[in-house]
Amino acid sequence: MMQIPDPIPPLPAPVAEQIAGLTIASGQPLIIVDADEVLFYFMRGLETFLAGQGLYFDWASYALYGNIRQRQDDQPLAAELLHPLLQRFFDEATESLEPVDGAAAALESLSARGRVLVLSNVPLSAREARLRALRRHGMDFPLIANSGPKGPAVAELIARAAAPAVFIDDIPHNHASVAKLAPAVHRLHFIADPRLAALLGPAADCHHRAETWPDLRDLIAGLLEAT
Incomplete structure (x- = not known):
């Protein structure tokens, strides 16, 4: 049975403004990726x-x-x-912050298959610093500084894209939020620091737990190939 998404709550105004400023081509797959413990240690x-x-x-x-x-x-x-x-x-x-091993190379490869967007709960006051870090480490992709659970922002992004999407995050409650509000999005759980990863099993609402960025790259490439 197809899962019906929950009603989408209003986005915080700063998040809505950032998303409104993006150019998202209809029909282009989205690769929505967290930053802390996903792109940066x-x-x-x-x-x-x-x-x-x-x-x-x-x-x-x-x-x-x-x-x-x-x-x-x-x-x-x-x-x-x-x-x-x-x-x-x-x-x-x-x-x-140090970049996570293999992240830049994987995203560069995947950017030929879909639009890469960074969705990070970095405070707005640090947004420009995060953008500079992304550019410095070869990950010059649009950044949305989110606040709160990520389901509302992901739901808005996929509504604009009208295309398949993949979501990568380390926090289980973000996977739960996306599962409720955008259930069609394929959710990949990834925690870069092995010490932190050892403290937590796969997120209950993820489709797959990956251990490295090469693993993520291959998973995402296969998912987008199949759509």
């Missing part, structure tokens, strides 16, 4: 940043809250301090 950069703040990541679970601890007494960072800390991290470190 988020956790490597975060660990370096935390060390400079007298903090460390505990690696007890996939969550940030509870795993960011103070080095002096091993106590977890207070919940109210987490968001300001992450905002500073994005503002200061976004441009310097």
Whole structure:
């Protein structure tokens, strides 16, 4: 039985404006890809940043809250301090994050088969830094700085494209959001840092979990070949 998508909630105004500014050709397949832990090694950069703040990541679970601890007494960072800390991290470190092995080459190859769009929950204040990092590392693709679950943005993008689409993300709740609002999109789960990947099984709402960008490239090429 065909899955009927849930009603699409309104997009946040900044996200709607960014999508409206894109040129999307009707009928061109979309490859919608996350950035942190998909195109860039988020956790490597975060660990370096935390060390400079007298903090460390505990690696007890996939969550940030509870795993960011103070080095002096091993106590977890207070919940109210987490968001300001992450905002500073994005503002200061976004441009310097290392690119994930094989991502640029895979996307360059795939860009001949579909339109590559980067859909990242990077804060708007760090959007330009992320664009510069993408260009510097050979991934000069349009960037949408999203906020919240990604289903609404993906649903809007595929409505404009009227074409098959593939979604790549590391966060399970983003796969769940896309599954509800854009169920026809093929969802691929990928976590670049092997330490982080070991803490989490395949997302419940993904179609496939991949371990490397060459694996993703071959999967996506096969999916688009079949459509």
